[in-house]
Every structure is written in C-alpha cells, then in structure tokens.
Amino acid sequence: MDNNEFRAWSRRAADWGADYRANLRNRPVRPAIAPGEIFGSIEASPPETPEPMEKIFADFESKIVPGMTHWQHPRFFAYFPANAAPVSVVAEYLVSVMAAQCMLWQTSPAATELEMRIVDWMRQALGLPEGFSGVIQDSASSATLAAVLTMRERALDWQGNKKGLAGQGKLRVYCSDQVHTSIDRAIWVAGIGEENLVRIPVAGRFRAMDTVALEAAILADREAGLLPAGIIACVGGTSTGGTDDIAAVAAMAKRQGLYLHVDAAWAGSAMICPEFRHFWAGVEGADSIVFNPHKWLGAQFDCSIQFIRQPEDLVRTLAIRPEFLKTHGHDSIINYSEWSVPLGRRFRALKLWFLLRAHGLEGLRGMIRNHIAWSEGLAARLAKEADFELVTEPMLSLFSFRHRAAPGADPDEHNLRLVDAINTDGRIYLTQTRVDGQVAIRFQAGQFESTAADVDMAFDVICECARSVMP
Structure with missing residues (x-):
C-alpha cells in the first residue's frame, strides 16, 4: 500500500466508522449466529498472492461485522461498559499511525x-x-x-x-x-x-x-x-x-x-x-x-x-x-x-488527553449522573411490577432483579430462559449472575451515548420478554 492508497483507505475507514456509530441503534446488540459460522466463512489457507483492498474490505463488511457484538451500542446494558468515545477513537488512530x-x-x-x-x-x-x-x-x-x-x-x-x-x-x-x-x-x-x-x-x-x-x-x-x-x-x-x-x-x-x-x-x-x-x-x-x-x-x-x-x-x-x-x-x-x-x-495517555479536553470533567460527570439516575429509575419501575423483584438495590448504575416463575417452575431455569429471550430479541443486551446461589439478572447503564429513551426501551423489552416466556 503506497501513501496515496493509505490516505484513501484511511478516509474510507473513518467514513465507515462514523456511519457505523450513527446507525448502531438499527442493529441488534448481539449477533444471532451459531458457533463456528464465522470460522467456516473464512478461507482455510492464507493467500499466496496479494488481494485487492476492495475485496478485503468487502469481506470485512459481509463476514466480520455481522458476527460482532456491538459494545458501543447505546442499549448495551451487559457486563460493564467498554466505552470508546469518538474523540478517543480519533486519538487511537493517531497512536496507531505513529506505532511507537x-x-x-x-x-x-x-x-x-x-x-x-x-x-x-x-x-x-x-x-x-x-x-x-x-x-x-x-x-x-x-x-x-x-x-x-x-x-x-x-x-x-x-x-x-x-x-x-x-x-x-x-x-x-x-x-x-x-x-x-x-x-x-x-x-x-x-x-x-x-x-x-x-x-x-x-x-x-x-x-x-x-x-x-x-x-x-x-x-x-x-x-x-x-x-x-x-x-x-x-x-x-x-x-x-x-x-x-x-x-x-x-x-x-x-x-x-x-x-x-x-x-x-x-x-x-x-x-x-x-x-x-x-x-x-x-x-x-x-x-x-x-x-x-x-x-x-x-x-x-x-x-x-x-x-x-x-x-x-x-x-x-x-x-x-x-x-x-x-x-x-x-x-x-x-x-x-x-x-x-x-x-x-x-501510548495510552493520548486518548485520555483528548477525551478530558474535549468533554471536560463536568461533561463526563453529567454522563455518569444520568446513567445512575436512569438506572435507579428503571429499578424503581421494575420493583412496582407484581411479577418482578429486585435482588440487589442499585449501586451507582448497577442493580439486579428476578422475574417470578410460575408455581412449580424452577426459578433459576426460568430467569436464564428470560435472559436468553431478551438477548435473542436483540434490542438490548443483559447478563446474569448468582446472588446467594440463585440466578439474578444484572442491569447496568454506562454506554457513552445511551439516552433516557434507551433505558425506557429496556423496561419495555424486559417486561415483554418476561411475559412471553411464561407458560
């Protein structure tokens, strides 16, 4: 790749990244694919001769992206966030170019x-x-x-x-x-x-x-x-x-x-x-x-x-x-x-330098305060539903809950089925844990670009899926 091609493909990658982030809400948070599906789509042997970047990039879009879990999705409520604010992405591009x-x-x-x-x-x-x-x-x-x-x-x-x-x-x-x-x-x-x-x-x-x-x-x-x-x-x-x-x-x-x-x-x-x-x-x-x-x-x-x-x-x-x-x-x-x-x-410090200067501490404080308030609000809404119970109260923006199983049903199995149904639905992504030996479902708000509307959707999805898995 010569310098002109490097310039062109860098611009193409940047445009792709901006489009990707702009349209994340239209994607399911987690892919609906079977284990081995991506592996089977990749050629079994390395190429002996160079391939054109157009083909490489097309394969990236058609084979790799559909198999990704989208950690920057505004409705990623699983695990803990792994945020990449856009300004941080720009800084990381510069770090990658210098490769020091x-x-x-x-x-x-x-x-x-x-x-x-x-x-x-x-x-x-x-x-x-x-x-x-x-x-x-x-x-x-x-x-x-x-x-x-x-x-x-x-x-x-x-x-x-x-x-x-x-x-x-x-x-x-x-x-x-x-x-x-x-x-x-x-x-x-x-x-x-x-x-x-x-x-x-x-x-x-x-x-x-x-x-x-x-x-x-x-x-x-x-x-x-x-x-x-x-x-x-x-x-x-x-x-x-x-x-x-x-x-x-x-x-x-x-x-x-x-x-x-x-x-x-x-x-x-x-x-x-x-x-x-x-x-x-x-x-x-x-x-x-x-x-x-x-x-x-x-x-x-x-x-x-x-x-x-x-x-x-x-x-x-x-x-x-x-x-x-x-x-x-x-x-x-x-x-x-x-x-x-x-x-x-x-060179890890550069992205923090960019981030702190672009958002300021007050901007970052506002984001964190919103996440905590939205999570507390969701916990309160679920607690008012007769068929839900809070297992652990919110600690900052993290809490856990359970859905009440039908009489005679195994509560752990029921809540694991609920997590699977929620994640198969694709609009949000949650994970489970165990509290005092019993399955509970975790929720945390923390994605950089989440909004109150995204958390409201989480309430709707959780309730819809919970009632759909009842016998």
Missing part, C-alpha cells in the same frame, strides 16, 4: 511525560491526595497482578524474585467473594496459590467484608505460622456492585502492616463526582488503587490507571535494567516499563 513503543522515556519522551501529567490530572479529578503517583496499565488484571507481586515481595523481604517461593513462608492474601476473578488469576500467576486466597464473609446491602472476621483470619494465620501478605478490597464488584468499607479495611491493614490494594475498576470512574466518593471513603490509606477509564469514562480500551503510594516498591518488584534499556545520564527519569509486567507499552 513507549517502554522507556527515550523511546518516546512525549508519551512518558504526557502519561505523568494525565495520571496526575486523574488523581485530582478523583479527589485523591497528593503523594499518589501512577501508571496507565493495559487492564485492571495487570494492575492487580503488579499489586500482588509487590505485596508478595514486601512480605518476603524482597527475596521472592531472587530465590523463588520454594522454602519461603506460605503467603496469604485476603479478600471477599465479591472481587473479580482477575484477583484469582493474579494469585495463580504470582505463585501464591488459590488455596492461600482467603475469602472473608460479607454482610450488608453492599456485601462488604466483615473487618472483624478479616482481622481474626490474619491473626489466626500468623499464629499458625503462615505469612499474611496483603488485602484486596473492592469498590463496585462485577456481580452486584459489592463494596467494602475501605476506611475500616485500611485502618486494619495499617495495624497489621499489610499491603492494601483497592479494585475500583468500574466504580472508580464515578468518583469524579464528589457526591459518590463516600463509596470509597478512606481510600487514601491504600497502597495501590486501580480504576479503568476504558469502562465508564469513555477512553477506548486498553486504559487502566493504577495509583501507587510508594512507586519505589513497585519498581523494585518489576524493574530489570539490562544495558540496552538504560538511558545514560538520566538516572532519575521514569521508565514506565519498570512499573508494569510487559516491556512493550502503547
């Missing part, structure tokens, strides 16, 4: 220095105190792994990386059952082992860890000769929005000398609104915090900010400095590859 590796300051000085500034912008926006530094990781999974590795090394007096885990004390990490499965995976990868992830009982509307039980578990483990390493607290858990009492957990972690990591991957975005910061009161006592601007703020994936109180501990855990990665004469500069597990890094 931003692992060291010298490999892209502007990328490093913009990241430093943008992380501090976000610190201020969330109301965090001075003293927190940060890094833009690819995902909360990577940020949590970095935090677990750091708490492991601190607990082992910085000998884990050097000597391995064999012969060391048996480490223990504590959390509730409301945390994301990325915590389990971090425990696996860090070599701590699933059996040493201690689940603390939860209580109350927000299913918060029982801090009395937490401290008792830590003391019992120490008495048994085990080695407590850290605590992972939750603000806005994926299932139903489970949220720990961060102030109480932080005070207890300080008493016990343990590392505290706070996972606020989804809910952290709402903390740009001062009236929601009570959900993580005491967060200044954490050692690290993660939230994902690529969920609710509109910065295209991947973009996860990890705030760190003592970055030197993270760097001590992760930094490797061979000669070819040194920037001679500049020993004090930040090389963000030393703050994360991968060496290679994308």
Whole structure:
C-alpha cells in the first residue's frame, strides 16, 4: 500500500466508522449466529498472492461485522461498559499511525511525560491526595497482578524474585467473594496459590467484608505460622456492585502492616463526582488503587490507571535494567516499563488527553449522573411490577432483579430462559449472575451515548420478554 492508497483507505475507514456509530441503534446488540459460522466463512489457507483492498474490505463488511457484538451500542446494558468515545477513537488512530513503543522515556519522551501529567490530572479529578503517583496499565488484571507481586515481595523481604517461593513462608492474601476473578488469576500467576486466597464473609446491602472476621483470619494465620501478605478490597464488584468499607479495611491493614490494594475498576470512574466518593471513603490509606477509564469514562480500551503510594516498591518488584534499556545520564527519569509486567507499552495517555479536553470533567460527570439516575429509575419501575423483584438495590448504575416463575417452575431455569429471550430479541443486551446461589439478572447503564429513551426501551423489552416466556 503506497501513501496515496493509505490516505484513501484511511478516509474510507473513518467514513465507515462514523456511519457505523450513527446507525448502531438499527442493529441488534448481539449477533444471532451459531458457533463456528464465522470460522467456516473464512478461507482455510492464507493467500499466496496479494488481494485487492476492495475485496478485503468487502469481506470485512459481509463476514466480520455481522458476527460482532456491538459494545458501543447505546442499549448495551451487559457486563460493564467498554466505552470508546469518538474523540478517543480519533486519538487511537493517531497512536496507531505513529506505532511507537513507549517502554522507556527515550523511546518516546512525549508519551512518558504526557502519561505523568494525565495520571496526575486523574488523581485530582478523583479527589485523591497528593503523594499518589501512577501508571496507565493495559487492564485492571495487570494492575492487580503488579499489586500482588509487590505485596508478595514486601512480605518476603524482597527475596521472592531472587530465590523463588520454594522454602519461603506460605503467603496469604485476603479478600471477599465479591472481587473479580482477575484477583484469582493474579494469585495463580504470582505463585501464591488459590488455596492461600482467603475469602472473608460479607454482610450488608453492599456485601462488604466483615473487618472483624478479616482481622481474626490474619491473626489466626500468623499464629499458625503462615505469612499474611496483603488485602484486596473492592469498590463496585462485577456481580452486584459489592463494596467494602475501605476506611475500616485500611485502618486494619495499617495495624497489621499489610499491603492494601483497592479494585475500583468500574466504580472508580464515578468518583469524579464528589457526591459518590463516600463509596470509597478512606481510600487514601491504600497502597495501590486501580480504576479503568476504558469502562465508564469513555477512553477506548486498553486504559487502566493504577495509583501507587510508594512507586519505589513497585519498581523494585518489576524493574530489570539490562544495558540496552538504560538511558545514560538520566538516572532519575521514569521508565514506565519498570512499573508494569510487559516491556512493550502503547501510548495510552493520548486518548485520555483528548477525551478530558474535549468533554471536560463536568461533561463526563453529567454522563455518569444520568446513567445512575436512569438506572435507579428503571429499578424503581421494575420493583412496582407484581411479577418482578429486585435482588440487589442499585449501586451507582448497577442493580439486579428476578422475574417470578410460575408455581412449580424452577426459578433459576426460568430467569436464564428470560435472559436468553431478551438477548435473542436483540434490542438490548443483559447478563446474569448468582446472588446467594440463585440466578439474578444484572442491569447496568454506562454506554457513552445511551439516552433516557434507551433505558425506557429496556423496561419495555424486559417486561415483554418476561411475559412471553411464561407458560
């Protein structure tokens, strides 16, 4: 592809993208296709000779797009959002064109220095105190792994990386059952082992860890000769929005000398609104915090900010400095590859810079406040319907509900059939969870371009489908 063709096809792709976003409401949110259908439509062997871009692009439109779930659809109410505000898409195009590796300051000085500034912008926006530094990781999974590795090394007096885990004390990490499965995976990868992830009982509307039980578990483990390493607290858990009492957990972690990591991957975005910061009161006592601007703020994936109180501990855990990665004469500069597990890094700060400048914090606050108000309104409407029940009250813009099954019918099976009917209908997309062992249906409002009318349609679709699956 020569430069003229590159220019023409870049324009074509941009036009396609704008048309795609403009017409998303006319598409079903999730495709109605069978497993293997797309795979079978793709040639079994790679081409030996070049193919024209017209044919490649036509195949993209005819074979790939019909098999996509449309995460930018205004009626995507499943999982958590993975927003890509249009201004973020433009920034990502520029990042892709430059295709820089931003692992060291010298490999892209502007990328490093913009990241430093943008992380501090976000610190201020969330109301965090001075003293927190940060890094833009690819995902909360990577940020949590970095935090677990750091708490492991601190607990082992910085000998884990050097000597391995064999012969060391048996480490223990504590959390509730409301945390994301990325915590389990971090425990696996860090070599701590699933059996040493201690689940603390939860209580109350927000299913918060029982801090009395937490401290008792830590003391019992120490008495048994085990080695407590850290605590992972939750603000806005994926299932139903489970949220720990961060102030109480932080005070207890300080008493016990343990590392505290706070996972606020989804809910952290709402903390740009001062009236929601009570959900993580005491967060200044954490050692690290993660939230994902690529969920609710509109910065295209991947973009996860990890705030760190003592970055030197993270760097001590992760930094490797061979000669070819040194920037001679500049020993004090930040090389963000030393703050994360991968060496290679994308230029993630640019999309946040574009996004924050194009929308301003007040514009983003308005979006989040609308999503929360609309979700609360939908929950109240469903609660008034005789055949529905709320399972969990709204936590920000997330709540869960059940439809009452016919007498003698299995309620779990009935609600799973309802989720399937809703998603087959195609006008909205929801997912299910389990609350106290029983199936519940989740709803969250968070897509960047959703409107009140989209949430109103969700009420209509839910009610219509619920009554259609009744015997």
